Structures are given as C-alpha cells and as structure tokens.
Amino acid sequence: MSDxxxxxxxxxxxxxxxxxxxxxxxxxxxxEAVQRWLRLPRLLxxxxxxxxxxxxxxxxxxxxxxxxxxxxxxxxxxxxxxELGQRVDLSWLRRNPWLLATSVLESGFAFGAMFVVLLAVDxxxxxxxxxxxxxxxxxxxxxxxxxxxxxxxxxxxxRAMLLTALNSAYAFVAVSVLLAWLAxxxxxxWRAVLLHPLYLIFGSTVLAALFAAATLALLRLxxxxxxxxxxxxxxxxxxxxxxSATLNxxxxxxLLAFGAIxxxxxxxxxxxxxxxxxxxxxxxxxxxAITAAKLEWGLVPAGAAAGGVLxxxxxxxxxxxxxxxxxxxGLPLRKASLLALALTPMSGLAIVLMHDTARLYxxxxxxxxxxxxxxxxxxxxxxxxxxxxxxxxxGEADEARS
Amino acid sequence: xxxxxxxxxxxxxxGVELELQLVHARDCDLTRAASDLLSQVAKRRHPGEIxxxxxxxxxxxxxxxxxxxAPLRAELQxxxxxxxxVAAQLNVGVAGGGAHPFQHWSERRIMDAPRMKHVSQLYGYxxxxxxxxxxxxxxxxxxxxxxxxxLHAVSRYIPHLIALSAASPYYQGVxxxxxxxRLNAVFAFPLSGRAPFVQTWDEFNAYFGRLRGxxxxxxxxxxxxxxxxxxxxxxxxxxVCDTPLTVExxxxxxxxxxxxxxxxxxxxxxxxxxxxxxxxxxxxxxACRFGLGGEFVDPVAGTRRGIGEEVLATLEALAAxxxxxxxxxxxxxxxxxxxxxxxxxxxxxxYADSGSLPDLVWRQVERLRAGR
Numbered sequence: 061m062s063d064x065x066x067x068x069x070x071x072x073x074x075x076x077x078x079x080x081x082x083x084x085x086x087x088x089x090x091x092e093a094v095q096r097w098l099r100l101p102r103l104l105x106x107x108x109x110x111x112x113x114x115x116x117x118x119x120x121x122x123x124x125x126x127x128x129x130x131x132x133x134x135x136x137x138x139x140x141x142x143e144l145g146q147r148v149d150l151s152w153l154r155r156n157p158w159l160l161a162t163s164v165l166e167s168g169f170a171f172g173a174m175f176v177v178l179l180a181v182d183x184x185x186x187x188x189x190x191x192x193x194x195x196x197x198x199x200x201x202x203x204x205x206x207x208x209x210x211x212x213x214x215x216x217x218x219r220a221m222l223l224t225a226l227n228s229a230y231a232f233v234a235v236s237v238l239l240a241w242l243a244x245x246x247x248x249x250w251r252a253v254l255l256h257p258l259y260l261i262f263g264s265t266v267l268a269a270l271f272a273a274a275t276l277a278l279l280r281l282x283x284x285x286x287x288x289x290x291x292x293x294x295x296x297x298x299x300x301x302x303x304s305a306t307l308n309x310x311x312x313x314x315l316l317a318f319g320a321i322x323x324x325x326x327x328x329x330x331x332x333x334x335x336x337x338x339x340x341x342x343x344x345x346x347x348x349a350i351t352a353a354k355l356e357w358g359l360v361p362a363g364a365a366a367g368g369v370l371x372x373x374x375x376x377x378x379x380x381x382x383x384x385x386x387x388x389x390g391l392p393l394r395k396a397s398l399l400a401l402a403l404t405p406m407s408g409l410a411i412v413l414m415h416d417t418a419r420l421y422x423x424x425x426x427x428x429x430x431x432x433x434x435x436x437x438x439x440x441x442x443x444x445x446x447x448x449x450x451x452x453x454x455g456e457a458d459e460a461r462s
Numbered sequence: 463x464x465x466x467x468x469x470x471x472x473x474x475x476x477g478v479e480l481e482l483q484l485v486h487a488r489d490c491d492l493t494r495a496a497s498d499l500l501s502q503v504a505k506r507r508h509p510g511e512i513x514x515x516x517x518x519x520x521x522x523x524x525x526x527x528x529x530x531x532a533p534l535r536a537e538l539q540x541x542x543x544x545x546x547x548v549a550a551q552l553n554v555g556v557a558g559g560g561a562h563p564f565q566h567w568s569e570r571r572i573m574d575a576p577r578m579k580h581v582s583q584l585y586g587y588x589x590x591x592x593x594x595x596x597x598x599x600x601x602x603x604x605x606x607x608x609x610x611x612x613l614h615a616v617s618r619y620i621p622h623l624i625a626l627s628a629a630s631p632y633y634q635g636v637x638x639x640x641x642x643x644r645l646n647a648v649f650a651f652p653l654s655g656r657a658p659f660v661q662t663w664d665e666f667n668a669y670f671g672r673l674r675g676x677x678x679x680x681x682x683x684x685x686x687x688x689x690x691x692x693x694x695x696x697x698x699x700x701x702v703c704d705t706p707l708t709v710e711x712x713x714x715x716x717x718x719x720x721x722x723x724x725x726x727x728x729x730x731x732x733x734x735x736x737x738x739x740x741x742x743x744x745x746x747x748x749a750c751r752f753g754l755g756g757e758f759v760d761p762v763a764g765t766r767r768g769i770g771e772e773v774l775a776t777l778e779a780l781a782a783x784x785x786x787x788x789x790x791x792x793x794x795x796x797x798x799x800x801x802x803x804x805x806x807x808x809x810x811x812x813y814a815d816s817g818s819l820p821d822l823v824w825r826q827v828e829r830l831r832a833g834r
Contacts, residue, residue: 149487152553213486213494215552283817329490329821390502390551455497 076125083113083121087345101206101448106348107440114353126350133350136343138301138315139336140201141228142293145319146331147218148225158389159219163226166381166403167196170227171234173373181366183428186245190238191432194410195374197231198224199443202405205344206447214456216395220402220447223382225316228407232312236260263309268317271300275322279330289331294339351408352440359430360437367434371442374435378403395454402450405443410436465667466682468606471696472529474724474787475602478538478716479524480705481515481595482545483562485555485827490820492565492593494518495554499545502552508544509537516581517593519565521545521556527602531720531789535713539833542709546831557826558712559805560630560644560704561594564819577683588651594644597627597703599716600695601723606663608727609691613657613698614734615726616719617742620688620702621749621758622776625769626796627703627715628753629805632819641753641806644704645746653679654686655743659736666691688746702746707805707829710795717784717792722776724783731779737762745769753804770800 090105098104113120153160174195178188203224207217240256275296282288297315304314322331336343360367379400386396410432451457486493496518503512510525523541528534549556582589601616603609628641640646648654660666673679682690692699700719706712725731732738740761748756754770777793784790813822 147488149553152487155550156553215495215498218553323488328816329818329824390548392501395498456494 076121076128079113079120079125080129083109083349084342084345086113087349091345101209101444103202103205103209103344103348103444104441106345107352107444110349110352111355111357113349114355116353116356116358121350121353126353129346129350132343133347134301134305134311135298136340136347137201138297138311139294139340139343140204140347141312141315142297142300142319143336144200144204144221144225144228145316145321146323147221148316148320148323149222150320150324152222156389158385159222160226162382162385162389163223163230164381165384166223166378166400167227167230168377169381170374170377171196173377174370177366177370177373178428178431181428181431186238186242187428190235190242191428193231193234193238194432195231195370195406195435196234197228197407197410198403199405199407200224200228201344201347201408202444203402203447205348206444207451210448210451210457212451212454212456212458214454215391216399216402216454217451217456219391219399220450223399223403225320227403229313229316231407232310233257233261236310260310260313263307264304264314265317267300267304267307267309267314268321271296271303271314271318272321272325275318276325276330279326283330290337294336347408351411354411355437355440356433357437360434363427363430363432363434364438366431367438370431370435371438374406375400375404398450398454401446404439404446406436406439408440466670466693468603468609468663468691468693469696470604471527471602473602473604473608473727474720475527475529476534476716476720477525477527477600477695477697478534478712479522479598479600480538480558480709480712481520481522481597482705482830483557483559483595483826484519484521484549485557485562485823487553487555490555490823490827492517492519492562493554495552496521498552499548499554502548503544506544506548508540510541512541512545516589519562520593520595530787531713531717531792534716535710535792538709538713542830542833555824555827556830557823558629558705558707558709558830559595559809559826560628560642561633561647563632563809563813563822564635565593566634585651591647591650594630594647595705596644596701597705597712597715599700599703599719600692600697601700601719602695602697604696606666606691606693607661609696609698610661610663610666611734612723612726613689613691614659614661614738615732616698616700616722617656617689618732618738619722619776620700620742621745621756621769622773623700623715623719624702624704624746624749625752625754625756626718626773626799626804627706627711628750629704629707629809631806631809632813632822635819637810637813640751641804642704642750645702645750648686651686653684655688656739657685657687657690659739661734704805707808707826708833709830710833711799711805714792714795714799717787717789718780718796721780721783721787721789721793724787725780728783732762753806754800773800 086109087106090109091102094100094105095102112118115122171192174192175188178191179185203220207221237257240253244250244253275293278292279289282292300315300318301311304311382396382400386393484493484495485491496514499521500514510523513522515522523545525534525537545556601612603612624642630642630644631637631640633643658669660669688702689698689700703715706715738761741759745758749769756769757766758769758772759766777797780793784793809822812825813819
C-alpha cells in the first residue's frame with residue numbers, strides 16, 4: 061500500500077502501529093460478536109471499541125495517534141460521500157418532485173425544532189443556528205453501511221439514501237453560511253457573508269464537474285475492467301478530497317456532487333457497479349471507531365436531559381417532514397414512519413464541526429458543548445440501531461444475510 | 463376425490479399474462495420492489511390485474527377475456543401505463559425479456575406467501591433459478607374434449623411461438639448461445655415438457671386422479687407443461703413464450719395463437735396422434751437454440767425446413783381466419799418479426815453496440831415504455 065500517497069508517513073506512525081492493529085482486531089471481533097449474538101449491525105461493535113480505546117476512556121489511542129490517521133479518515137469520508145452521491149438520481153427527483161419537497165421539509169423542520177430547543181437553553185441565536193444546522197444531516201456513513209450490511213432494497217432504503225445525500229448537502233451549506241455570518245460579527249465585513257456561500261456552492265460544483273469529466277474520460281479509456289476502474293476512482297476521490305480541502309471548498313458538497321455528476325453523465329453505464337470493497341471496509345471501521353474515540357463521553361451526564369430533548373426535537377422535525385408528503389410522494393404511512401426512523405443517525409462529522417466551532421467562537425460555552433455532545437453520543441448508538449430496525453421492519457433486508 | 467370440472471368458456475376468446483422484470487435504476491440488476499409497487503398500484507383504477515409473483519423482483523400483469531386483438535392490445539397498454547406510472551414515482555425500472563441478463567440467482571428472494579414458500583422449500587435452488595419471465599396465453603374452449611384436441615394440435619406449433627417470442631439470450635452474465643435460455647430453466651422441473659397423450663376430458667381426469675392418488679401432484683399448478691389445460695378458466699394455457707420486450711408484441715403473439723386455434727378447430731388440418739410428438743423435443747430445442755433460424759421437422763410429412771419459413775407458410779393458411787378475427791394487423795407484426803428478427807436478435811445487437819449488460823437492461827426498460 062506504500063504507493064498510495066494519501067496514507068500517512070508510516071515511519072513516524074510506526075510507534076503507533078500496535079495500537080492500530082489492536083483497534084482493528086478488537087473492532088473486527090466486537091463487530092462479529094454484535095452481529096452474531098445480538099443480531100445488530102457490526103458498526104455498533106466498531107463504535108464501542110473506538111469509544112473504549114479512545115483518549116476519553118482507556119486511552120490506548122491518544123490524540124496524536126488519532127491525528128496521524130486524519131488524512132486516511134478524510135479520504136474515508138470522501139469515499140462515503142462519493143458513493144452516496146452516486147445514489148442520488150436527479151431524474152427521480154424530476155419525476156417525483158415531492159421527494160425534493162420532502163427533503164426540504166424534513167431538513168427545515170428538524171432545523172427549526174433544534175433551533176428552538178437550543179434557544180430555550182440560552183444558546184446565543186447564531187450559535188444555536190449553527191448547531192441546529194449541523195444536526196440537519198443524517199449520517200451518510202451509517203446509512204450506507206447499515207443498508208449495505210443488510211443488503212436492503214426498497215423504498216425505505218432508497219429514500220433514506222436519497223434524503224441523506226440531500227440533507228447532508230443542505231447541512232454543509234447552512235453551516236458554512238452560518239459560520240461566515242459568525243465571522244462577520246468579529247470582522248464586520250458583509251461581503252464575506254454573501255460571497256462565502258457562493259464560493260462554496262459554485263466552487264464545489266465546478267470542481268466536482270471537472271473530476272467527474274476526468275473520471276468518465278478514464279473509464280472510457282479503460283472499458284469495463286473492474287480492478288482498473290477501482291484504482292482510478294480511489295485515486296480521483298483522494299485527489300478530489302485534497303483539492304477541495306486545499307481550495308477551502310466544502311469537501312462534502314464537492315464529493316457528493318462528484319458522485320452525482322459521474323452517475324448522470326455515465327450514459328453508457330460504463331461504471332461496473334462500484335463498491336469500495338475490503339479497502340472501504342477497513343476505512344469504515346477506522347472511521348467509526350475513531351469518531352467514537354474522539355467523543356467526550358464524560359460530558360454526557362451533564363447534558364443528557366437537554367441533549368435528549370434536542371434529539372427528540374430533531375426526530376419530530378424529520379418525521380413531520382417525511383409524513384407530510386408521504387402520500388403525495390407514493391409512500392404508505394407505515395413505510396413513512398420507518399423512513400423517519402431510518403433518518404435518525406447523526407453525522408460523525410458533527411463532532412468535527414462542533415470542535416471547530418467551539419474553538420473559533422468562545423460563546424460556545426461548556427454547557428452548550430455538553431448538550432450537543434450528549435445528543436451526538438446518544439445518536440451515535442441509537443442512530444444505527446434505528447436505521448437497522450427500520451430497514452428490517454420494512455421487510456427490505458435480505459433475511460439470509462442480515 | 464373430486465374430478466376436475468372443465469368450466470366451459472366461449473371458444474377462441476383469449477387472455478394474456480405477462481411476467482415482468484423489476485430492475486434497479488442505478489445498477490440495472492433485479493431489485494426487490496414488487497410489494498412497494500403493488501401498494502401504490504392498488505390506489506389506481508386499471509383494467510385486468512397486477513399481481514405478485516414468486517420473487518419480489520417480478521410482477522405479473524394479466525388481462526381480462528377478449529375475443530378481438532385490438533381491445534386486448536389496448537388493455538395491455540393500459541396495464542403497462544399504470545405500472546410504469548407507479549414505477550416512475552418509485553424509481554423502479556420495468557422491463558420485458560425472458561430472463562434478466564446478469565442477475566445472480568442466489569441473490570433472489572422468494573415472496574412472502576405460503577404457496578411461494580412451499581415451492582421454494584420443495585424445489586430449493588430451482589425455485590430461485592426459476593426467476594425467468596414468461597408470457598402465458600389462454601385460449602377459451604367450449605369443453606374439455608375440445609381443449610385436449612386444441613392442446614395436441616397447437617403443440618405442433620410450439621416452436622413457432624418459442625422462436626417468435628425468444629428474448630433471453632443472456633443469462634447469469636453470459637451469452638448462452640440460445641435465443642430462449644429461459645425454457646432451459648423450466649425443463650429442470652419434474653413435471654415439465656408436454657402433456658400426456660390423452661384425448662378426452664374423462665381420460666385426462668383418470669390420469670390426473672392417478673397422479674394425485676400417488677401423491678405426485680395436488681393441483682394443476684404442479685404441472686409445468688408447455689401447454690396445460692386450465693379447467694377452472696375453461697382454457698388451454700400456452701406457456702412457452704418469453705415475455706416480449708413490448709406489450710404490443712405480446713398482443714400480436716396472442717392473436718397469432720388465436721388465429722392458429724381458429725384454423726385448427728375449423729379446418730382440422732392435422733389428424734391428432736402420438737406421431738405429432740415424434741419430433742417435439744427436437745423441434746423445441748431447435749427453436750430455443752436457433753430461434754427463427756432453427757430447423758423444423760414435420761414428423762408426419764417427413765419434411766424439414768426453417769422455422770421462419772414455417773411461420774410464413776402458416777401465416778398464409780391463417781390469412782382468412784385473421785380476417786374473421788380482425789387480427790390482420792397482428793399477423794402483419796408476426797411477419798415483420800420473421801423478416802426483421804426477434805427480440806433476442808435485437809438484444810444481441812444492442813449488446814454488441816455497447817458491450818454493457820446493464821446498458822442492455824436499461825434499453826429494454828426504455829423499449830417497454832416506448833412500445834417499439
């Protein structure tokens with residue numbers, strides 16, 4: 061794997077290798093145990109192991125050890141978003157516009173509900189808005205991993221992935237706009253507030269289009285060779301993550317758009333149904349474990365009550381949005397309620413975003429941090445369980461393999 | 463035990479059942495979508511029936527009873543339009559064709575209904591491998607004896623219907639070299655092939671009674687014959703056709719069978735005897751393997767010629783009957799299939815063009831929608 065440039069410099073990381081090995085080993089065992097004996101998604105095992113080994117618990121992995129893996133995790137996130145983007149079918153939205161309306165409603169209601177709760181616990185309005193915007197996003201990695209593990213197919217699975225892609229895009233735009241706004245409170249420059257979101261949206265889309273064009277050109281050259289396709293896509297996703305980060309664009313938006321545009325213009329279906337396979341699995345294990353490791357579980361008791369209210373408000377908002385247009389969009393109410401449950405997981409990126417926000421803006425006091433952290437912690441465990449439950453209950457899981 | 467009662471129906475009426483493939487809009491593989499589609503179809507008014515089939519990736523549409531080609535065709539189009547409207551809303555592709563070109567049978571899931579579960583338990587992997595898609599044509603008969611006469615007379619023409627409808631050259635990701643690979647999946651079942659040579663309904667009941675007494679079958683559903691009597695409808699059911707790529711072609715095939723039946727009943731051109739079956743499996747193999755280019759051996763006359771030529775010659779004999787049945791347009795379409803190639807040929811050409819089986823599947827989806 062040494063010719064993969066996105067890997068960290070192993071010489072400096074070699075001292076940590078045993079810990080990474082331990083992490084993978086423990087995660088693999090815990091994942092299988094959870095699957096075999098509890099019949100629950102493996103990723104709960106990965107999360108548990110990460111949380112246990114992390115700096116806030118046993119401390120086998122310290123902050124430095126986590127930081128070394130950062131580029132790898134950035135790539136993993138990019139990979140997940142690219143794959144999710146590929147599942148966004150714009151022609152479906154055109155044929156069934158109620159789906160787009162559903163995504164706007166569920167995101168809007170969830171935002172509104174969380175905003176109100178945060179205001180009620182005395183968060184400054186802008187900070188409350190930023191935190192609520194973070195919460196709009198359903199975790200792409202969780203929805204993809206659970207769906208794939210169950211081999212789920214059907215309206216709940218398809219719509220969960222579509223709505224996740226859309227609400228993640230909204231969330232990242234909203235968070236960027238709000239952070240720009242917060243920045244203005246310090247700098248007093250209004251131009252940034254207007255230009256920043258425009259730069260993010262257009263810049264990310266243009267970048268995505270360029271990468272999509274490059275990918276499709278390469279695919280035409282390679283034909284339907286699965287191995288070669290796989291290597292090219294891994295390389296281009298890594299490059300796209302690097303390019304969007306370097307240009308201060310939104311990695312999430314750019315990678316989602318990269319996936320979506322690649323699919324739209326793949327008119328001759330050159331893409332052999334692409335999956336990131338074993339490499340993807342290792343990266344996902346690391347992603348879930350390390351995200352859980354970073355979480356400050358110690359803050360949970362302090363913020364549990366208000367965090368619980370926040371979680372409930374978010375769920376109520378999403379459920380209302382999904383229910384409102386279910387009949388119009390062709391979804392029976394039973395499946396609509398399961399879809400609302402499936403959208404519960406909160407993005408692990410929320411943790412990163414929250415840390416960034418808290419570092420930049422001191423008004424984000426410890427009380428508020430505790431509330432947000434406990435909400436994230438609750439959803440970290442509850443989210444995958446609910447998605448798993450929803451897909452199984454909807455009868456969309458492949459029984460033989462679930 | 464009750465003998466089977468053959469309910470009489472108006473002679474030369476017809477009905478069509480089509481099994482259609484449900485495919486994923488992204489990867490074009492079969493997808494489990496039947497329940498989702500049916501829950502939405504239930505809210506719409508449509509003629510005929512739209513029903514679940516053995517797996518979640520299959521759906522069946524069936525028409526009412528028709529005596530004329532034009533209304534049958536119109537009803538099939540309405541059924542298709544209803545189904546495609548819902549499928550568009552749910553982002554599911556619906557395609558014709560006798561088999562999915564690259565699905566893997568082990569991935570299929572059996573529908574959650576007692577009969578389906580029973581079939582799956584009894585036949586094991588055969589049940590899942592049986593994820594193939596056929597067109598069934600019902601022809602009305604006034605009584606059981608006439609039904610058996612028609613069954614044996616039509617059996618000589620089974621290779622025509624196989625070659626005209628063949629639309630399953632690809633199976634499990636490979637070119638099978640067959641034009642209809644679907645029928646090979648049917649032959650694996652113990653009670654497949656031709657019906658026994660019995661000529662009266664009483665004899666048939668005696669035969670059925672013995673098999674039932676021996677515990678081999680419980681109902682007519684346990685027979686997977688190419689043509690079987692359907693006593694509760696008062697019809698014979700021709701089951702050899704692959705689902706064509708368009709419902710329009712399905713209607714034309716039904717009209718061809720109807721005209722054939724009228725000719726056979728009115729002019730009685732063949733003396734019914736076991737001899738008719740002498741070359742049955744050979745001719746059927748030729749039709750599955752080579753389609754319209756296959757060879758047809760007439761066991762009674764001792765002649766041989768191409769199946770395509772045979773169809774053209776038969777069309778001449780049917781012309782007067784087609785006039786009586788208002789189905790000349792349909793027979794024109796049948797002639798066009800012989801001259802321009804069947805669906806299997808179209809599929810091979812599309813694949814040669816793109817080199818992508820998913821792409822081929824999506825073109826099948828588009829072709830069903832366009833009707834051409």
